[in-house]
Amino acid sequence: MATMNSEIRHAGFTLIELLVVMVIIASLLTLAVPRYFHSVEKSREAVLRGNLVLVRESLDKFYSDNGRYPDNLNDLVTRKYLRRLPQDPVTDSDVTWIIVPPPDSAKGGVYDIHSGAPGTSLSGTPYSEW
Numbered sequence: 530m531a532t533m534n535s536e537i538r539h540a541g542f543t544l545i546e547l548l549v550v551m552v553i554i555a556s557l558l559t560l561a562v563p564r565y566f567h568s569v570e571k572s573r574e575a576v577l578r579g580n581l582v583l584v585r586e587s588l589d590k591f592y593s594d595n596g597r598y599p600d601n602l603n604d605l606v607t608r609k610y611l612r613r614l615p616q617d618p619v620t621d622s623d624v625t626w627i628i629v630p631p632p633d634s635a636k637g638g639v640y641d642i643h644s645g646a647p648g649t650s651l652s653g654t655p656y657s658e659w
Contacts, residue, residue: 567651573618574650580615581659584626584642587611598637602626619646619656627657 584602587610592598605611614623625645630638646656 570651576618577644577646577656577659580617581642581644583615584611588639588641592637597635598631598639600638602628602639602642604639617644617646619644619648 584605587605588598591605591608591610599605599608602614606614614626616623617625627643627645628639629641629643631640644656644659649655650659
């Protein structure tokens with residue numbers, strides 16, 4: 530009978546063992562979580578740069594084909610220069626783009642775009658200057 534009681538007592542974990550495991554997991558998380566969020570922010574910025582390049586190339590192609598810039602960004606979609614307007618990954622929206630008109634207003638309405646995201650990038654430059 531004494532052997533059954535000792536087997537039952539050793540079947541689970543003690544409170545001390547669980548606390549030690551939780552402390553180890555918490556220590557590992559304090560190292561991993563900041564790196565994870567930094568990599569997520571870095572990825573968003575890379576996608577933003579790629580989206581800006583894509584739209585700017587489409588604007589250049591539109592100008593090359595038509596001799597003028599589009600009146601709005603949706604013209605790039607309706608005229609099949611883009612399948613859809615890309616989202617700004619920092620704001621998670623496709624309506625926050627800052628539109629820069631051309632110097633000559635007779636040449637259209639969208640010469641360039643910038644991000645409408647508030648704040649600064651990891652490099653310290655404001656998103657609105659990209």
